[in-house]
Amino acid sequence: MGVESAGDGINAGCNDARYGRQRRSLSPPHPSTSARETVSAAGRQQGAAESAKEKSLVIAASGALLGGVYGLWTLFALPGLKIPTHLKVGLKKVPYLPSSGKQTQNILTLLQGRAGSLADLGSGDGRLVFAATAKGFQCTGFEINSILTGYARGKARWKGLPSSSASFINKDFWKSDLSKYNNVTVFLAPGVMEVLGRKLEKELPDEARVIACRFPIPDWTPTATEGKGLDQTWAYDMNLIRKIQHKQPED
Numbered sequence: 001m002g003v004e005s006a007g008d009g010i011n012a013g014c015n016d017a018r019y020g021r022q023r024r025s026l027s028p029p030h031p032s033t034s035a036r037e038t039v040s041a042a043g044r045q046q047g048a049a050e051s052a053k054e055k056s057l058v059i060a061a062s063g064a065l066l067g068g069v070y071g072l073w074t075l076f077a078l079p080g081l082k083i084p085t086h087l088k089v090g091l092k093k094v095p096y097l098p099s100s101g102k103q104t105q106n107i108l109t110l111l112q113g114r115a116g117s118l119a120d121l122g123s124g125d126g127r128l129v130f131a132a133t134a135k136g137f138q139c140t141g142f143e144i145n146s147i148l149t150g151y152a153r154g155k156a157r158w159k160g161l162p163s164s165s166a167s168f169i170n171k172d173f174w175k176s177d178l179s180k181y182n183n184v185t186v187f188l189a190p191g192v193m194e195v196l197g198r199k200l201e202k203e204l205p206d207e208a209r210v211i212a213c214r215f216p217i218p219d220w221t222p223t224a225t226e227g228k229g230l231d232q233t234w235a236y237d238m239n240l241i242r243k244i245q246h247k248q249p250e251d
């Protein structure tokens with residue numbers, strides 16, 4: 001009876017999946033089935049390990065790419081995006097964007113007949129400074145990004161230029177006195193041009209000329225302009241700007 005009962009239990013276990021655990025505990029697994037299970041389990045484990053490895057490689061590569069892009073952005077664009085705290089006016093965002101050959105040419109055309117000191121506000125890699133130095137100006141580039149400033153200084157050394165012809169100051173031009181410059185070149189951003197106009201009007205001497213590339217100074221009347229579209233460049237003479245401003249009735 002006891003054996004029968006046990007046998008019934010075993011049979012019942014064999015026929016009913018609910019008793020699977022009971023069956024395994026009562027009868028030892030077939031050796032070849034066990035080996036197959038072990039091999040396929042090992043295969044599954046290896047597959048899972050490989051796919052986990054692939055996933056982590058993809059995650060690491062994406063992380064490295066994002067990190068690189070962020071690093072470059074931080075090095076080149078971010079310093080130009082710092083907003084001067086003493087100026088509470090809207091968008092003062094000026095990222096690095098080198099001027100094209102055509103833009104440089106237009107600036108040089110508007111500098112024809114001029115001489116003396118020149119300040120390039122936001123000098124980037126120094127290309128405008130070098131172009132103006134070749135025309136005989138004594139140039140100073142103001143650049144907030146220390147890497148671009150270092151690059152421009154290295155290039156000036158490599159070109160054998162004395163600092164009296166081309167020098168680069170790693171400084172925020174908003175915090176610099178510009179009163180000793182009689183030529184100023186700017187290639188910045190539309191959001192800063194109005195405030196820049198006010199700063200230049202306060203500081204520059206009457207004989208100064210301002211050349212604005214791509215973005216004009218609002219409310220200023222240009223003496224001359226060169227090029228079209230993205231290459232358009234404007235020349236403003238301070239004595240004319242002041243004359244016009246003084247003529248305007250006070251409100």
Ligand SMILES: C[S@@+](CC[C@H](N)C(=O)[O-])C[C@H]1O[C@@H](n2cnc3c(N)ncnc32)[C@H](O)[C@@H]1O
Nearest residue numbers: 080094096097098099122123124143144172173
């Ligand atoms: C549009 S890029 C022009 C670069 C260069 N002048 C050229 O024509 O190739 C503007 C430059 O101004 C710099 N800049 C932005 N704000 C500045 C600030 N407050 N003082 C100095 N440089 C600044 C940026 O880092 C960037 O290099």
